[in-house]
Amino acid sequence: MISLPILHFNDVYRVQPFKLHPTSKDTIDVTQFAAMLSGARDQWPERPDGLRDGLVLFSGDVFSPSTESSVTRGSHMVPVMNEFRPDVSMTGPAFVLFNPFTHVLSYTRQAIMILILPWLLSNVVDTTTGRVPEPLHEFQVLERAGVRIGVIGLIEKEWIGTISSWPSTFKYKDVAEVGRDLSRRLRDPNGEYKCDIIIALTHARIPNDIQFAKTLAAHSPSVQDANSTASTHGVDLLLGGHDHLYYISKGVTAWEGYDVNEPVLGAEQDEGDVLVVKSGTDFRDLSEFVLVLEDTPEGSVRRKVIKGIRGKRLSTQPGSKRSERMAKLLEKLLSSVSSSLKAPVCKTDIELDCRSGLVRTAESASGNWFADVLRHAYDDALCLKGCGGADGVLICGGTIRGDSTYGPGNITLGDILEILPFQDPIVVLELDGEALWAALEAALSTWPAQEGRFPVVSGFRVSWDSRRPPNQRILGIWLVSEPSGSVSSTPSHSGTSTPASLSVTSLLQDAVNTASATTNTNNSNNASQQKLTDIWEVKREKGGRKYRIVTREYMAAGHDGFLPLKGQKYLVDDESGQMMSTLVRKYLLGCRFINSLARAASFSDVDLLHADSKAAIHREKARQDRYTKTTLASKWRAAASRALRWSKAHYRDQFNVAGREHMSDVDCFPGEKARKLAVALSEEDGDGDESASTKEDGEDDEQVEEDESLVIIHPVVDGRLKDEGRK
CATH class of the missing domain: 3.60.21.10 (Metallo-dependent phosphatases)
Known part of the structure; x- marks a missing residue:
């Protein structure tokens, strides 16, 4: 008989301290898991090459x-x-x-x-x-x-x-x-x-x-x-x-x-x-066992x-020994993360109002913008399932934090993470009309209390009346068309639908309307800048048409009153979904990448990784050229940028390019240096000199060069969540 020792773990993500339970004050982190793993491995016999005689998988x-x-x-x-x-x-x-x-x-x-x-x-x-x-x-x-x-x-x-x-x-x-x-x-x-x-x-x-x-x-x-x-x-x-x-x-x-x-x-x-054997998640558990x-x-x-398999569950405990080497590594990594938080990722030409008194009681421009970004984040994955893109988004006002205003001007990566701090993933559910109505009734039921459940939506229009009793407030729900743009059914190289060229006429008209609209940033005036067109009434009926709704896993689990969402079919589940801040960042990286190349005199020498990326850049470049040639060039450029933010084709382009291309040239985080940090630490043999830092040479945290490749956002209130009781 021979004994083979094995250590196994899986699905690990968070490196900073986190609570074992939501109500607990005790925390654990990756440094403690590293010490636990090393301690278990060090018990194995030593091989001639100095390593241990077992497997870590x-x-x-x-x-x-x-x-x-x-x-x-x-x-x-x-x-x-x-x-x-x-x-x-x-x-x-x-x-x-x-x-x-x-x-x-x-x-x-x-x-x-x-x-x-x-x-x-x-x-x-x-x-x-x-x-x-x-x-x-x-x-x-x-x-x-x-x-x-x-x-x-x-x-x-x-x-x-x-x-x-x-x-x-x-x-x-x-x-x-x-x-x-x-x-x-x-x-x-x-x-x-x-x-x-x-x-x-x-x-x-x-x-x-x-x-x-x-x-x-x-x-x-x-x-x-x-x-x-x-x-x-x-x-x-x-x-x-x-x-x-x-x-x-x-x-x-x-x-x-x-x-x-x-x-x-x-x-x-x-x-x-x-x-x-499956060994938990997030550096909580480690399986230690021996095969006989x-x-x-x-x-x-x-x-x-295998004649025998005997093991034990090792769990990371609060206060347990930590790995000093891992702690040193994290200190260097996280200092670079902190520096990156100061970098701008987009610009807003209006004030982005994320105060809780607004986002928890009424339709808000900030909520609309974030929801619009989310709507098409998973369209390719949904198309692979044969069910087309998402029909809409339902998140809640409590998702949007910060309780402050941002801009006009630069919005930093730190601002995005402050506004969107939650770590539960964004998922996609399949709902019938009854479930969607019930979920929205639950979301509106506690108004005027500033509860986090107040709805934030995209892709559909909700007419409701705050004067009516709770759970009887919705007057109607309609799917709405998306202004400016369409998607062709032509298969791409990945086998999914690809964005077609936008209608120039409709884009120009949107640009005219936007350029001539008032610059006042309050919600009522913003609503006049964009019209919604109903294309399908969502009836309150069980069965019948199904709707693909993007939401938070927190809500899909029935929390904060969203019980109608619990138990519904997942099209994209919590394991496959990504955090909201991650998706927004991915979208903004795509915007910056496409915009920077579209503004260049030529990008023929750029080694793009996917054929569709070149087409997306050409579309953006053609649009910019059209607007630049107009007599109101400066206004057209800004207006075109804002109009484009409303199209399905635009969102899909940004997500697809960000997912297919190497983003380092437009990324504020020095990823290559971070990836090589462990090698640098090994070479310095733990001496801790500054050569292992992830900060770029000459980088100044306090000075950020103006970058015209940053996307300009223009969030609006468009009447998608209209309270008929407060006209």
């Missing part, structure tokens, strides 16, 4: 969401993961959601190449190469404790439907097919690898992980005793991520700190016959089988 996800990732776009997690030194890691959705794979060197690929660990994705193939997407690996083979271990990485098919801009050249392959094929290759006694066992790192939901384990014969020791799998191709153990919970299947021999008989939603098919391996008879497919 990670099942994704890592780059987002978190407050820090809203600033760094995930760069700060590169040196953090390098400090953990997992032997092998599995990809998670943030690899694609936050910084998608591309065929040439992109932001994510730069991050991966600086990471000092291999990342796996076994069952997706790039059809242009016939291999897994570069720079990922199909598998890894390691030797520990005298055992040759093959490690593969598998994702569920549902995973792909949550990914914006999934390349059409990426083909999903069936888990069973890939698992058995790799088993044949890796276990072949006459082949190169001659693996004794195979471990599958997965990123899938619990029901799928259990089914994968059954299909690939990752059987428990008790099942092995009754019916050996020694002659069956497949895998020996699944270590999963994606579900943000701690789960150990009933098939383990023993597990300290976890009751395997406790019912778990989604694990109903766990009959004690499979081996699946037994040799099989000569000529067997599997050279060894």
